[in-house]
Amino acid sequence: MDMKFINKKTFLLSFLQIFISLMTFGQFVSPSQYFHDTQGNIDVNEGGQLQFNMAIDLPPGVKNVSPQVGLVYLSGAGNGTAGYGWNISGITSISRVGKNIEKDGEFRGVQLDYSDYYSFNGQRLILKSGEYGKDGAEYVTEKFSNTKIKSVGSITGQIWSGPEYWEVTLADGSLAWYGATASGSSNARTPLEYNIVKWKDPQGNYISYDYLQGSGTNVSLISSIKWGGNESLGKAHYNEVQFNYNGTYTRQLIEQSYVNGIALIQDKLLNSIVSKTNNSQYRKYEITYKLDVSKYQFVDKIQEFSADNQPANPIEFHRNENQSGATGSVSDGTWTPFREMALSGDFRGIHSTDFIVYNNAWGGNPTGYYLSTGGNTSPLYYLGTENVYNGAIPITIKDSNNYTSSRQGFVSYTLNSTTKDVTLKYYLIDLTKPISYTGSGFLYPNALTLVETKVIPGSQWSETEHTSTTNPLTYYDKTSSIRKLLQYDIDGDGISEVLIEKSIRITNTWCPGGGGGGTVDPSLDPNGRPINCESSSIDETKYFVAKQQDSTFPYVEFYLTKSEDIVMGDFNGDGLDDIAQSSPNWGSTVNGEFVPANLLQAYNVKKDAQGNYSLVEVYNADYLGLSASVQVADFNGDGISDLFSRTNVNNHYFVNLNNGKSFEKTPYFNDFNATDSYTSSQNGYYSTAKVLDINADGKSDIIDFSTSYNIASPTSASSSFTIKVRPSQGYANGKIQFGSDTPVTNNYNAPLIYRELLGLRQNELYLFRPSNSNVGGINNYYHFSNLQRAMVERINQAGRGTLISYDTGISGCAACYTGVKNEQYPLMELANVNSQLVSRISEWGNQPNSGRFKLFRYRGLIMNLHNRKTIGFRQIASSAWNTTIYPANTLLSTHVWSGVETDPLNQGATIKEWSIRTNDETKIFPADISENNNQLLSFKSTVYQTDKLVDGQIVTTVNDGNKAKVVTAIFPKITRAKDFLTGAVSESTVTYGDFYLPSQTLSKLNTSYAVKTTNYLYANNPAGTGANYYVGRPLSKNETVQAYSDVQSNKEEYTYDNNNLKT
Structure with a gap:
């Protein structure tokens, strides 16, 4: 079928669906009950997220001195003060931040001591004078401003350290205090942040901020703001806005996290906001919530009330809701059967697991390896016949031109039996070489691309040696071999190094009296040693490191336990992957059962001041459970790795919740599936409890999986599997709470043996069925709850409704997002995005023919791997409002698009703006965006003056020692604009x-x-x-x-x- 016809048909169907939804949308807009309306502003921010702002109507102050507060919704945000995606806006703070490679040469998390840095509204504070974090030190922001900041005092009576509060002086002489205004206790201060407590203008008009903080929660919430007073004239405040929590609605899912051993607990939910003047109500805003099976609460309505408590029409928010009793679903047959699974990874960069499989020739397809993906009736890419997958691991790859791929490749190794050289080969799959149909047949280009070859000489890593003595007769044999590759990111930049596991066996042999008894069979011992000898052997394991595209990286090796006994995670919360091993540490009796304990020791490969690398212990703590059963998890979503382990009883487990210093051990006996299996020639079963974040909320869930089969005869067989999700649902009663979703069971009249849960894509996981009768398979399980897609999709306010459509560009709206141009490391452009981007906003009212819509497109999302920040999209475009939706024949009208281009090499500064009228998606972002392109309607370019300052002086180069001192000044220098109409x-x-x-x-x-x-x-x-x-x-x-x-x-x-x- 003609591809152009397919695209056109898809386009028409998509707009037909829009048209139908808009034609019927009026019935969903609630009729007005009251004279006034509660209203907010709908927008799409520079990150492609829906942003809804509702300003709180406040009584005026003196000379316009009053706070600016509101409620803000962001579609990509998590669980906030006012429900999922919602927070209070207008409250500024100074917060602790850790170190990063860009400025400090290393990643390091917040330590809660004087080694921490601080940021003011997202900008790191650069020391100007004094000692960082100490009393009297002065700072400037990392982006040039004329704001002056000073740290005051020192915290006492706490296990963390830092300033007691901060004074901020703005360029006009206005003053602000953060954390407190004087020594003493303050609810505005937490271990992580200092919230604004006072603002005063040069004339003495001021604003006061008050906070509440529950005992032991270490979370500060705004409780009231007062203004209208004048400190210089001694006048008191007469205006106030109050924030009320946990009234009609209480927080059902309590958020708990840790930072360096200290718990942070968010246990309150905003219910209402009341503004007052002279102690009388001015406005009131009440929030109504919906609770679904996830236990997260979502804003349903916000309603404003007047000074005399008369209600206005509320704003209504709608989304796809998870209904009680909803179940997951299983998809059979969307994956091509295969003979052998070779490797899995995110090889297309769509944040989903793909599989490299082997197949014999079938249906015209040649023998060889294929990239197999779900939802397709045939593989998309052919990878040739060479087996380069034994011992291979998926890995992020940086090529010889210093470009980092946003999709995974893989690395495998070969060992030269003579020289003992280890050759690492790094591969990517070329997505420009799919299997294609030419009209006369299919083409199968080999899409496997060798990116880099790295050789580690045998003389560098091999310790094999053989020595002997004659009197007495002894032999010393030391052999070394390669066992396995592991990926490990030493510096946290997202580009994994390769750990190569080296197995060493040392054998000492001694032959009393010269041995005797003849000699050993030469085929077993070519050295002809005597038979009557005694020997003893010990085994050791070492690892050495291979770094991509870095010939200067020194050879580094260290002792550690075997790879099967190693787990990896961030156990101390510093933002780096740790390598951890367990050792027995006796145990304790819990609920009448003796539970073994183990000591977990975690390490980083670190570089010292002399540039030498070594293995350094960064964490040690004991946990309960069998070390062989340990799974790494993050049950509260704080980024610190927890451990899930089983005891000697198959269905008794422990959640070892990590606070960054030690594990808090909680038993879960008889709560999850037993870990058990049985296999015979005719029947068997397998049962386990696995850790996965199946609902994409950032917290690990428990997946109960069980399967069984029965083969009574060659013609009579049955098999089944059951999946039951137990989602993590917050913290209460001193432990992590788990829900219990409705189980899903599939039965088959076939001899199918399921064994593993593989891969994950948001709310989707894969079940692996090993090759049975030479045909293996994969099934998809889709969970009904997906928090990353629980965004607001419809907003009703002021008699009009707004529909919001989202897309990732991976499926559906293919033109919504694509890459443009990758940048060299440490920058990286994402080939695909994992977040939901707003692709269309449609508005509709109760009046006929009153609809309109607006479209959005995105190009080239850039990240900085050295500071783990998103720079932003290289290009964004939005259409003008199209008010001719009805009748249907005007749906395909030409749009006027407005576009913006930024410079990722200059901190995302806007360098081009343009507008164009077109109905061709390919022309929204022209190749030539300049004054010379007469297809444009308008064009604007901006050239910037960018200076780097160290200690207040402009520098042309910055050495490593000064990177933490750099202040960047970026100001528009030359702006040119052209109106192509005139x-x-x-x-x-x-x-x-x-x-x-x-x-x-x-x-x-x-x-x-x-x-x-x-x-x-x-x-x-x-x-x-x-x-x-x-x-x-x-x-x-x-x-x-x-x-x-x-x-x-x-x-x-x-x-x-x-x-x-x-x-």
Whole structure:
């Protein structure tokens, strides 16, 4: 079938579905009951997420001094103060942050001591004077500003350390205090953050913030904000806004996490917000929640009430809800059968597990290896016949040009039996070489691509040696071999190194009296040793490290236990993967059962000050359960690895919840499936409890899996499996709570033997059926609950409804997201995104023909692997509102698109803006975005002045020792804009003076048709304190305009009296 026809048909069907939904949408918009409406603002942010902002209506203060607070929903956010995705906006803070490679040369999590850094509203604080975190130290933000920040005092009476509070002075002399305003206890301060407690302008008008903090929760919540007072005149506040928690609705899923041994507990849920003036209600906002089987609470309605408590029409929020009693589902037959499974990994970069399988020739397909993916009737990629998969592991690959792939490849090894050289080969699957049909037949290009070959000489790693003595006759034999490859990310940059496991056997042989008894069979011992000898052997395990694309990386090896006894995770919460081994540590009796204990010792490979690498212990703690049964988990979603283990009783388990310092051990006896199996020639069963985050909420769940088979005769067989999900549902009564979803059972009249749970893609997992009669298989299990897709999909307010559609670009709307151009390491462009991006917003009212819609497209999401931050999309475009949805024949109308392009090499600064009218998806982001492209409607470009400052001085290069001191100044320098309808070109050039204040702007229209020059002078007092500190106070503005051979000038001057503008 013609591909163009298929695409056109899909496009038409998609818009037909939109049309039908919009035609019927009016019936879902509730009729108005009240005269007024509760309203908020719907927007799509620069990250492609739906953002809903509802400002709280507050009584005015003096000279517009009042807080700006509201409720904000973000579709990609997690469980917040006001339900899933919801938080209170307008509350700023100073927070602790850890170290990163970009600035510090290493990743390190928050330590809750004086080694921590701090950030002010997301920007790291750079030390200007004093000692970091200590009393009296002064700071600036990492992005240049004229804000002055000082740490004050020292925390006492706590196990964490740091400043007692912070003073922030803004460029206009306004002051803000964070954490407290003086020494003493404060609910605004937690182990992690210092919340704003006071703001005051230079005239003495101020705002006060109060907080509540439950005993032992270490979580601070805003309780009230007061304003209207003047500290200089001694006037008290007369306005207030109150935040009320746990009234009609209480938090059902209590969030609990740890930082360096300290618990943080969020146990409250916002119920209402009440603003008052002179102690009388001004406005009230009540929040109604829905609770589904996940135990998360979702905002259902927000309703405003007037000063006399009269209700307005509420805002209603709708999403796909998980109904009580909902079950998962199993998909059979969407995977091509295979003979042998070779490897699994995310080889297409779509955040899903793919499988490399082997098949004999069938149905015209050649013998060989294939990349097999779910939902297809045939493999998509052919990988040739060579077996390069024995011992292979999936891995993120950086190529020789220093580009990092956002999809996994794999690495395998070969061993030269003579030289003992180990050859590592790194592969990627070339997604531009699918199996294709030409009209006369199928083509099978080999999509397997060798990216890098790395050789570790045998002389470097092999310790094989043989020595002997004659009197007495002894032999010393030491042999070494390669056992396994493991992936391990030494520095936390997302590019895994390869750990190569080396097995060593040392045998000492001694032959009393020269041995005798003849000699050993030469085929067994070519050295012809005597028979009557005695020997003893010991086994050792070492690991050595291979780093991709780095010939300077030294040879590093270390002793550790065998790989089957190793687990990996982040056990100390520093953001780095740890290698951990267990050793017996006796045990204890729990509920009448003796439970073995083990000591977990976790290590990092670290570089010392001299550049030498070694294995360093970073964590040790004992846990309960059998070491052979341990599974690594994260039951509370705090990023610190927990352990799930079984006792000697098959269905008795322990959750060893890790606080970053030790494990908190809780028994779960008879709560989960037993770990048990039995196999015979005619029947068998297998049962286990596995750890997976099946509902994509960031917390590990328990999957009960059991299967059985019965083969009575060659013509009579049956098999079945059952999956029961037990989702993690928060913290209560001193332990993690687990739910119990409805089990799913599948029965088959066939001899199918299921054994493993493989892979995961959000709420989907895979069941592996090993080859039976030379035909293996995979089944998909889909869980009904997926928190990553529990976004708001419809909003009703003010008599209109808004439909929000999301997509990832992987399926459905293929044009919604694609990559553009990868950048060199440490940057990386994602070939596909895992989050749900807003692709369309549609509005509809109760009146006919009143609908409209707006479309969104995204290109090239860039990440920085050295600071683990998302820089943003390289390009974003949105259409103008299309108000001609009805009748249906106008659905395919041409759109006017507005686009933005950013520079990932300059901190995501906007460099191009354009608009274009087109109905062709391929032209929304033109290859030529410039003044030369006459297909555009408008174009704007911006060139920036970017300076790096160290200790206040501009530098051209930054050495490693100064990276943590860098302040970056980025300001627009030259802006050019062209209107293609008129042909007019305008240009503006800004010259910056002291403190990066604009000293001159030069604006031109069509080069010289009209020229405007504006010069500025400022008063600055950087040495001042409090209200007497100011930078950028205007003194004069002198403007000259040249046009039509005429020159006109205008000058404005400003004077001040006691920090107030006088004239």
